[in-house]
Amino acid sequence: MTKPDNLRFILREAESKGWTYHEFIHEILNYEMNCREKKNNERLMKWAEFPEKMTFENYDLKEQSAIGEKQLNVLKELNWIEECFTLIMMGPTGAGKTHLSIALGTHAVDKGYQVSFVSMNQLMYILKTREFISKSQTRYKRILSSDLIIIDDVMYMTYEAQEGNLFFQFIYDLYDKTAFILTSNKGPGEWGKFLGDPTLTTAILDRLLHRSEIITFDKEADSIRMKYRKAIF
The missing domain is CATH 3.40.50.300 (P-loop containing nucleotide triphosphate hydrolases)
Incomplete structure (x- = not known):
């Protein structure tokens, strides 16, 4: 999935499961952190x-x-x-x-x-x-x-x-x-x-x-x- 697709998926999950505001923010932050870790890992692998x-x-x-x-x-x-x-x-x-x-x-x-x-x-x-x-x-x-x-x-x-x-x-x-x-x-x-x-x-x-x-x-x-x-x- 592309980044916009993933975000839309999180929004649909939030609506269907009735997440609270805090739960929604938590999922968004986790997603962003995982994206950054993946990007950093790819950069380090390339440099290695x-x-x-x-x-x-x-x-x-x-x-x-x-x-x-x-x-x-x-x-x-x-x-x-x-x-x-x-x-x-x-x-x-x-x-x-x-x-x-x-x-x-x-x-x-x-x-x-x-x-x-x-x-x-x-x-x-x-x-x-x-x-x-x-x-x-x-x-x-x-x-x-x-x-x-x-x-x-x-x-x-x-x-x-x-x-x-x-x-x-x-x-x-x-x-x-x-x-x-x-x-x-x-x-x-x-x-x-x-x-x-x-x-x-x-x-x-x-x-x-x-x-x-x-x-x-x-x-x-x-x-x-x-x-x-x-x-x-």
């Missing part, structure tokens, strides 16, 4: 830029051994966002790291938090071009104002010294101001090889690991993507 729709409804805990139902329920409470925690999801490709991170991000949006999802490569591009490309500048400002930043595929490839410095400055600026989810198929101990500067890597990890939880996905597990892959023939 999730690559695809992934929720807890289609996340099967039995497919992985990284966390159990009790731990997942703790994460769903989202207190760790308020405390600016870092969740590091570590494990092989296709283990379910990205799905869990997007599901948590979507859940956070539904609760009114501003979330940004970005791959490590996309983030590097934004950091390098934000001074002279307006789209990168807009995206960068939205990331900075987020309550939760999800960085996918951290240290998937080797980065140059300039990129490493930009990433350090990014973490430094947001330290103690926002929560992070980082997914990676490399452990934090290996990140120095990809940034090329052990000292810089130590400084980054010092901030990220100050308040953190490392969720390790089984290295021996089969890829969930391959298990449920679709084929033409």
